[in-house]
Structure formats: structure tokens, C-alpha cells
Amino acid sequence: MDEIERMVNEVDEKYREGNVRIPSGCAICGYFSKKGRALPAIDAVDAMAYMHDRSNGLGGGFAGYGIYPDFPDHYAFHIFYDNEHAREETESFLKIRFDISNMERIPTKKVYGISGAPLIWRYFGRLEPEVKAHTELDEEEYVCQTVIHINTKIKGAYVFSSGKNMGVFKGVGFPEDVGEYYRLGDYKGYCWTAHGRYPTNTPGWWGGAHPFNILNYTIVHNGEISSYDANRRFMEIYGYKCTLLTDTEVITYIIDYLNRKRKLKLEDVAKVIAPPFWSQIEKMEEKEREKLTTLRNMYASLLITGPFSIILGYTGGMMALNDRLKLRSMVAAEKDDVTYVASEECAIRSICPNPDRTWSPAGGEPVIVELEKEGR
Amino acid sequence: MIDYIQPDYEVVRNKDLCIKCKVCVRQCANEVHQYDEKRDVLYADNSKCVNCHRCVTLCPAKALKIVKTDHCFKPSANYTTEIIKDIYRQADTGGVLLSSMGTPKDYPVYWDKMLINASQVTNPSIDPLREPMEIKTFLGRKPETVKYREDGSIEVEKFPNLELKTPIMFSAMSYGSISKNAHLSLARAAEQLGIFYNTGEGGLHEDLYKYSLNTIVQVASGRFGVHEDYLNAGQAIEIKIGQGAKPGIGGHLPGKKIGPEVSRTRMIPMGTDAISPAPHHDIYSIEDLRQLVFSLKEATNYKKPIIVKIAAVHNIAAIASGIARSGADIIAIDGIRGGTGAAPSRIRDNVGMPIELALAAVDTRLRDEGIRNNVGLVVAGSIRSSADVVKAIALGADAVYIGTPALLALGCHLCRSCHAGKCNWGIATQNPELVRRLNPDIGYKRLVNLVNAWSHEIMEMMGGMGINSIEALRGNRLMLRGIGLSEKELEILGIKHAGE
Numbered sequence: 094m095d096e097i098e099r100m101v102n103e104v105d106e107k108y109r110e111g112n113v114r115i116p117s118g119c120a121i122c123g124y125f126s127k128k129g130r131a132l133p134a135i136d137a138v139d140a141m142a143y144m145h146d147r148s149n150g151l152g153g154g155f156a157g158y159g160i161y162p163d164f165p166d167h168y169a170f171h172i173f174y175d176n177e178h179a180r181e182e183t184e185s186f187l188k189i190r191f192d193i194s195n196m197e198r199i200p201t202k203k204v205y206g207i208s209g210a211p212l213i214w215r216y217f218g219r220l221e222p223e224v225k226a227h228t229e230l231d232e233e234e235y236v237c238q239t240v241i242h243i244n245t246k247i248k249g250a251y252v253f254s255s256g257k258n259m260g261v262f263k264g265v266g267f268p269e270d271v272g273e274y275y276r277l278g279d280y281k282g283y284c285w286t287a288h289g290r291y292p293t294n295t296p297g298w299w300g301g302a303h304p305f306n307i308l309n310y311t312i313v314h315n316g317e318i319s320s321y322d323a324n325r326r327f328m329e330i331y332g333y334k335c336t337l338l339t340d341t342e343v344i345t346y347i348i349d350y351l352n353r354k355r356k357l358k359l360e361d362v363a364k365v366i367a368p369p370f371w372s373q374i375e376k377m378e379e380k381e382r383e384k385l386t387t388l389r390n391m392y393a394s395l396l397i398t399g400p401f402s403i404i405l406g407y408t409g410g411m412m413a414l415n416d417r418l419k420l421r422s423m424v425a426a427e428k429d430d431v432t433y434v435a436s437e438e439c440a441i442r443s444i445c446p447n448p449d450r451t452w453s454p455a456g457g458e459p460v461i462v463e464l465e466k467e468g469r
Numbered sequence: 470m471i472d473y474i475q476p477d478y479e480v481v482r483n484k485d486l487c488i489k490c491k492v493c494v495r496q497c498a499n500e501v502h503q504y505d506e507k508r509d510v511l512y513a514d515n516s517k518c519v520n521c522h523r524c525v526t527l528c529p530a531k532a533l534k535i536v537k538t539d540h541c542f543k544p545s546a547n548y549t550t551e552i553i554k555d556i557y558r559q560a561d562t563g564g565v566l567l568s569s570m571g572t573p574k575d576y577p578v579y580w581d582k583m584l585i586n587a588s589q590v591t592n593p594s595i596d597p598l599r600e601p602m603e604i605k606t607f608l609g610r611k612p613e614t615v616k617y618r619e620d621g622s623i624e625v626e627k628f629p630n631l632e633l634k635t636p637i638m639f640s641a642m643s644y645g646s647i648s649k650n651a652h653l654s655l656a657r658a659a660e661q662l663g664i665f666y667n668t669g670e671g672g673l674h675e676d677l678y679k680y681s682l683n684t685i686v687q688v689a690s691g692r693f694g695v696h697e698d699y700l701n702a703g704q705a706i707e708i709k710i711g712q713g714a715k716p717g718i719g720g721h722l723p724g725k726k727i728g729p730e731v732s733r734t735r736m737i738p739m740g741t742d743a744i745s746p747a748p749h750h751d752i753y754s755i756e757d758l759r760q761l762v763f764s765l766k767e768a769t770n771y772k773k774p775i776i777v778k779i780a781a782v783h784n785i786a787a788i789a790s791g792i793a794r795s796g797a798d799i800i801a802i803d804g805i806r807g808g809t810g811a812a813p814s815r816i817r818d819n820v821g822m823p824i825e826l827a828l829a830a831v832d833t834r835l836r837d838e839g840i841r842n843n844v845g846l847v848v849a850g851s852i853r854s855s856a857d858v859v860k861a862i863a864l865g866a867d868a869v870y871i872g873t874p875a876l877l878a879l880g881c882h883l884c885r886s887c888h889a890g891k892c893n894w895g896i897a898t899q900n901p902e903l904v905r906r907l908n909p910d911i912g913y914k915r916l917v918n919l920v921n922a923w924s925h926e927i928m929e930m931m932g933g934m935g936i937n938s939i940e941a942l943r944g945n946r947l948m949l950r951g952i953g954l955s956e957k958e959l960e961i962l963g964i965k966h967a968g969e
């Protein structure tokens with residue numbers, strides 16, 4: 094987008110993510126091969142097309158895992174730039190911290206329905222040993238802080254993907270158009286998640302589309318959580334700055350905090366954010382009761398209320414979770430080594446017409462799939 | 470000597486309705502109503518009337534009402550009637566003016582300047598009649614980290630917590646300032662409701678030890694009635710540093726309220742004034758507080774959470790931050806509009822600050838410093854309805870203490886004369902004749918009704934916001950909007966203005 098076009102879009106700034114809080118409805122889907130087979134991204138694009146009416150053309154995106162086998166141990170940074178100046182500044186910032194093995198514009202193609210795209214670049218890099226030796230932070234935390242720095246301090250630059258051997262592709266438009274724009278037909282991975290957005294603000298900013306990513310975690314989310322500010326204010330105690338004011342952002346931070354920093358198992362993370370009711374906990378056998386009571390009490394402010402369905406992608410796994418009242422639709426299915434999850438069953442059947450089984454996961458019951466360990 | 474002070478109220482008797490049954494004469498402990506046998510007339514000495522409505526309520530013919538007198542001074546916005554009368558009073562006696570209950574002054578009530586959110590379209594409201602709505606609350610310090618054992622079970626550092634079925638407790642009111650029947654009503658109601666009542670600083674009557682599971686025992690500067698069994702009798706111990714109605718000063722229970730039972734419970738001689746000093750004589754700084762916290766923990770084997778109760782004063786955020794690092798498990802803050810059984814009027818009406826601002830400032834500060842989870846936060850000082858409770862929790866409180874509303878449920882008519890010890894409703898008195906008027910069998914039920922009604926309303930409002938668990942409301946300031954507040958007030962409260 095050049096300067097002239099950008100002027101037209103300036104009104105959007107006021108209602109951009111981060112300046113206002115934006116509830117949004119959505120469509121989500123994801124699939125995962127336990128055997129680690131490379132599944133085509135294009136299935137996700139097709140599935141999203143089936144749920145066209147759940148999005149309104151104001152945001153779509155995809156996340157794939159195992160997509161960069163040539164650079165499995167490099168951080169893959171995907172970055173939006175508003176202009177060349179932001180790119181130069183970001184690159185010089187990155188280059189003193191990372192050994193960049195490869196950098197390129199992410200290949201795209203012109204698609205009707207996609208406009209206003211920023212400059213989109215990708216970098217594969219490893220943390221400089223020198224930097225690693227001197228920082229007091231552990232490596233992941235360092236990378237995380239680097240991303241936060243670029244996103245908040247460098248004007249016109251936004252890192253939207255920063256994990257290893259994974260990547261996010263997102264933009265403003267219907268998800269199927271965004272998929273075509275990024276030429277997703279060229280990508281394969283053992284896990285894909287996708288998101289189509291129905292936000293209640295005027296769009297304009299590509300960074301506001303989903304999936305939301307931090308390190309290797311990606312989240313796609315459908316819903317509007319009523320606990321937002323309680324969750325946000327708790328996370329800010331632990332140094333997370335919620336700059337986008339979106340549900341997805343805070344949910345991602347909660348999972349990062351509990352799973353990466355506090356080392357809680359994902360099934361327990363699910364029990365923190367969507368716990369059983371006290372009346373159910375009271376009826377459980379003692380050990381379970383004690384555990385859930387403790388978790389609910391200690392992480393009380395991380396309980397999420399209001400409707401949500403989320404799909405979390407992480408290295409080697411995928412977790413789908415509904416709010417505890419199941420106020421948002423979510424269906425799961427299995428066929429051979431692949432597990433599917435989507436807002437609507439039609440989306441699954443569009444890419445897998447005869448699943449071995451389909452079910453509707455109960456509220457608060459996570460569906461977790463992980464790569465089979467070798468030798469099992 | 471000329472009495473300069475004319476009565477504030479007039480007793481109006483409708484002669485057509487009055488049947489001369491003389492109930493009023495017997496009911497008014499202030500001896501307002503007199504019967505002149507010779508003339509067969511009932512008349513009233515208005516100067517003694519405190520406007521407590523006892524006679525009005527009990528008059529079988531409904532022949533009585535109390536009206537504000539229209540007798541007046543020349544109007545002045547500066548020298549108001551109250552100010553003039555106070556000056557006369559002090560010129561008469563040379564004494565400090567005493568009063569009771571919360572300040573009647575017109576300070577802003579921020580609860581009434583905050584509006585609550587509700588869901589429309591983008592997310593659904595939840596119907597509490599059809600879906601579970603959870604208001605169970607834990608009070609106390611929370612651990613941060615979890616360790617897994619081999620078998621997948623978890624190990625965390627354990628801190629004693631209080632478990633409340635609803636985030637409402639009865640605040641400290643001592644036996645002595647209120648009657649045994651009032652205490653009994655509070656204890657029984659707390660038991661039935663799954664919450665706690667608070668002994669206040671007057672010790673614990675031996676008949677009330679059986680409500681131990683729902684008792685918080687208080688240790689104040691006078692240390693009245695404090696001994697080992699007492700400390701272990703409650704589920705938590707509250708160190709009272711201050712009270713919203715009288716920050717910076719101690720307590721005063723007049724000797725006339727100290728009969729044999731109060732004397733035994735407080736462990737002080739009968740008829741002597743019970744005066745608790747302004748500071749604790751072993752707490753002159755924050756490290757001393759830490760020592761007291763830990764000696765109480767030692768005395769109770771680290772099994773009970775320690776509450777530190779303070780009055781809302783200007784530097785409240787920093788003070789609370791110090792307390793959160795002192796080993797205390799819960800901080801209770803009492804605002805300027807909080808009630809009292811007796812306080813110097815000037816202090817009650819001029820010292821401290823509204824609880825809403827104090828709460829917002831403290832919650833923000835504790836979060837900024839990363840220590841909010843070290844402590845539970847309880848607020849008091851004029852929580853008047855379930856809406857106030859919801860707003861307090863959304864601002865960041867874990868639970869609230871209610872005092873005045875509990876007394877109102879027991880029949881108090883807010884005549885603000887508790888310090889006189891002649892409460893016609895049997896609440897703030899030790900006169901056995903008057904105490905008998907409060908029947909604990911009825912009293913506790915009224916308290917249970919009140920708290921249950923509020924709990925239902927809390928659930929109703931939560932459901933409207935699409936929240937089905939109280940923890941998701943706690944600190945959820947986005948659910949509040951200010952109305953008619955300045956930029957600065959909004960900033961301190963940490964909320965946006967309506968329309969934003």
C-alpha cells in the first residue's frame with residue numbers, strides 16, 4: 094500500500110485493535126496428523142470457504158506447523174511493514190541479535206478481494222551465541238521480548254509469527270481469499286488451523302487478523318469473553334502487556350503463562366480456563382477434587398467466562414477447547430491419523446467426507462492431539 | 470442555665486386515632502412519652518426524641534409520626550443549624566462531640582456514579598435460573614507455582630484461606646457495643662449462610678464459641694478478651710489497626726454498657742470505660758506489624774489466615790502494599806462512610822476517604838507491584854446493596870463486609886444514637902429489658918433473607934454480563950462505566966466514562 098492509499102485509510106486508525114476493544118464472531122477450524130504426515134494447507138482454505146457466512150471479509154488467517162523442514166531450528170519471523178523505513182529499522186534491530194540465514198518477501202499473488210496489503214517479509218534466524226551468553230533471560234523469553242519490542246516500539250512494523258518450523262499467514266479479507274493470496278497451495282504441514290473473522294470494527298489493519306501468535310503458540314478463537322478485563326489485569330501483573338485489547342491476545346498470553354512459564358500440563362490449563370462447576374468438583378473423588386479446587390483457587394482470575402471456542406496450535410500438538418457452558422459451536426472428527434475440529438461439521442465434511450467418528454466435545458473438555466512418539 | 474438547643478424532631482400524635490394504650494410510654498427508653506393521669510393526656514418531650522421509630526412502629530393505632538421540626542434559625546449555607554447546635558453543645562459541656570453510625574455528610578457516593586454492563590447480541594447473557602451461577606469465594610493468599618508429583622497429582626505451597634458461599638461477611642461489631650442477642654443473630658446467620666461474622670474487639674461470649682466455624686476473631690489495640698482459646702476459636706484472626714468511621718483513634722465503650730457479662734467477656738472490671746488506645750502499643754511501624762502477624766500465626770499453628778483491617782486514609786495504597794508484604798493473608802479496608810458504635814463526630818465526618826477510591830487505588834497498586842495475589846482484599850464502609858457489592862468486586866475486591874445493612878435487617882432505624890446505650894431496638898444496648906426486644910430466632914432469619922436476596926441479585930447482574938463465575942467479575946473494571954465523573958476520578962477508579 095503506498096502513501097496515497099494509506100491516507101484514505103487513516104480514519105481506520107481510531108478503531109484499530111489496541112485503540113478500542115472489539116468483540117467479534119468467527120469461524121475456526123483445524124486438523125492434525127498424529128503421524129506427522131504433511132497435510133496440505135489448501136484443505137483449510139476449502140473448509141473455511143464452506144463457513145463463508147461466519148466471516149464478513151474483515152479478516153482471515155492460517156497457521157501451519159512443520160512447514161519449514163529446511164529450517165527446523167530457526168525462528169521464522171513473519172513481519173508486516175507499513176513502509177520501507179520500518180523494514181530497515183527492524184532489520185537492523187534483528188541483525189544484531191539474530192544470525193539471519195534467509196530473508197525474503199513472502200510470496201503472494203494478486204487476488205480480487207484483497208487490498209491494502211502491507212509489505213510482508215519473512216526471516217529465518219538463530220539467536221546470536223554472543224547475545225544468548227549475555228542475556229539474563231532464557232532464550233524463549235528473549236525472543237518473546239524482541240517481538241514485543243518490535244511490535245510496540247518500531248512504528249509501522251508488526252511481527253505476526255515468530256515460532257520455529259511454523260508460520261502464520263493472515264490478512265484482511267475472507268479467509269479463502271487470504272489463503273489464495275499467500276499461495277497456501279504451496280505449503281504442507283502436520284497441523285493447520287484457520288480463522289475467519291466477523292469483527293465489529295472497521296478493518297484496515299492486517300495485524301488485527303488472526304491467528305494470534307507468540308513463540309510456537311498460535312490461537313484461533315471464536316467468541317466474546319466476558320471475563321476479559323479480569324483476565325487482562327491478572328496477566329499484566331506478570332508483565333504481559335495486552336496492546337491489542339482482543340480476546341485472542343489475552344487467551345494466548347494465559348496459555349503461554351500457564352503452560353510455558355508455570356509448566357502446567359495442557360489438560361490442566363484447560364481446567365483453569367474452563368473449570369468444572371463447584372457442584373461438579375464437590376462430587377469428584379478426593380484427589381481430583383483437591384487438585385481442581387487448588388487450581389481454581391490459585392488461578393481464579395484466569396477463568397474465562399462467556400462464549401468461546403479456541404484451537405491452540407503448538408509444536409507437536411493441537412488443543413481445542415470450548416467454554417464451560419458450550420456457548421459456541423464446535424465439532425470434532427477423526428479419520429485415520431487425522432483429527433479435525435471446526436465451528437461447523439460441514440466444514441469438516443467438505444475436506445473429509447467420511448470421518449471414522451464425529452463428536453461434539455463437551456464444554457470445558459479439551460480435545461488434545463499430539464504427535465506419536467517414535468517407537469510407540 | 471438556659472438550654473439553647475431546640476429539638477430536631479417533633480412527635481406528632483393524632484388524637485383522633487390514639488387509644489391511650491400507653492405502648493409508646495413503655496417502648497421509649499428515652500422517656501419521651503409521658504402520661505399525665507390527672508389530665509388523662511399523653512404528651513411528648515421532643516427534646517429527648519432520637520427519631521428511632523420504635524413508638525411509631527409499635528403504636529397499634531398508627532397514631533404517631535416523627536417529623537423534622539420546621540423551627541429554624543435564619544438560614545445560612547455556612548453556619549448551618551447543625552454547626553450552630555454543635556457550638557452550643559460544646560459551650561455547654563466543654564466536651565468532644567460524640568456520634569454513631571456512618572457519617573451523614575454529603576460526600577460523593579461513587580457506587581452511585583458507576584454503571585454496570587450487560588450483554589447484547591455479540592455475547593449472550595446467562596440466565597441464573599437455568600444455568601449454574603457461581604459466587605463461592607476464597608479469601609487469602611494464592612500460591613503461584615505448581616509442582617507435579619509422579620502420579621500426576623499436584624503439589625503447591627498451602628496458605629490458609631477462608632471459603633465463603635457468597636462474597637459477603639458481617640463486619641466487626643463488638644459484644645458490648647451491640648447486644649448479645651445481636652451477636653447471636655449474626656453468628657447463627659453466618660452459620661446458615663456459609664459466611665463469617667466478626668467478633669469485633671470485645672472478646673467472645675462463652676455461649677458463642679459453638680459458632681466457631683463461622684467466626685472471625687478480632688485483636689484490637691485494647692486486646693480486650695484476647696486469650697489463647699479466643700484466638701483459636703475463629704477461622705481467621707483480624708488485627709484491627711483502624712476503622713473507617715474513626716481513623717487514627719481507638720475505641721471507647723462507655724462504662725454504663727459494661728455489665729457483668731460484658732465485663733467477663735472483655736476481661737475488664739464492671740462499669741469502667743473500655744478505652745482501646747489509638748495505636749497498638751506494640752506496632753509503631755510496618756516491621757512491628759509483621760511481628761504481630763507472625764506471633765498470631767505461631768499461636769494458631771499457621772492454620773488461620775490473618776486479616777489486617779485498616780481505615781482508608783490518604784496514603785492507603787502504600788500502606789496496603791506494606792501490609793501485603795507483612796505476611797498478612799487478607800487486607801480489609803474500611804471507608805469514611807463506615808459505621809461505628811461511637812466516634813468523635815469531627816473525626817467521623819472529616820477523616821479518611823470513600824472506600825471506592827481506596828479500593829481502586831489499592832487494587833491497582835498491588836497489581837502494579839505484582840503482589841495482588843499475596844492477599845485477599847475485603848472492603849467495608851457503606852456497602853448498601855447488591856449493586857454496591859458487584860461494583861466493589863468489579864473494581865477489584867474479593868469480598869465485602871457489611872455492618873449497617875446487617876443492623877438494619879435486625880431492626881435498626883439509623884437514629885445514630887448507639888453511643889447512648891439506649892437502643893430501643895435491642896441492638897446497641899446492654900439493658901436487659903431492651904436486649905429482650907431483639908429475638909435472635911427472628912433476627913437471624915432476617916439476616917439470612919437479606920444476604921440471600923443480595924446473592925440472588927448478584928447472580929442476576931452477573932448473568933446479565935454473561936459472567937457465570939464470580940472470579941471472572943473480580944477486577945473486571947471494563948464492566949463498569951463512570952457517570953458524571955471527572956477525568957481524575959475516572960483515572961483513579963480505573964474505569965471509562967459511559968459512552969466510551
Ligand code: SF4
Nearest residue numbers: 497518519521522524
Ligand atoms: S426516641 Fe424513638 S421511641 Fe422515643 S419517641 Fe422518639 S421515635 Fe419514639
Ligand code: SF4
Nearest residue numbers: 881882884885887892
Ligand atoms: S443500633 Fe439502635 S441506637 Fe444504633 S442507630 Fe440503630 S436503632 Fe439507633
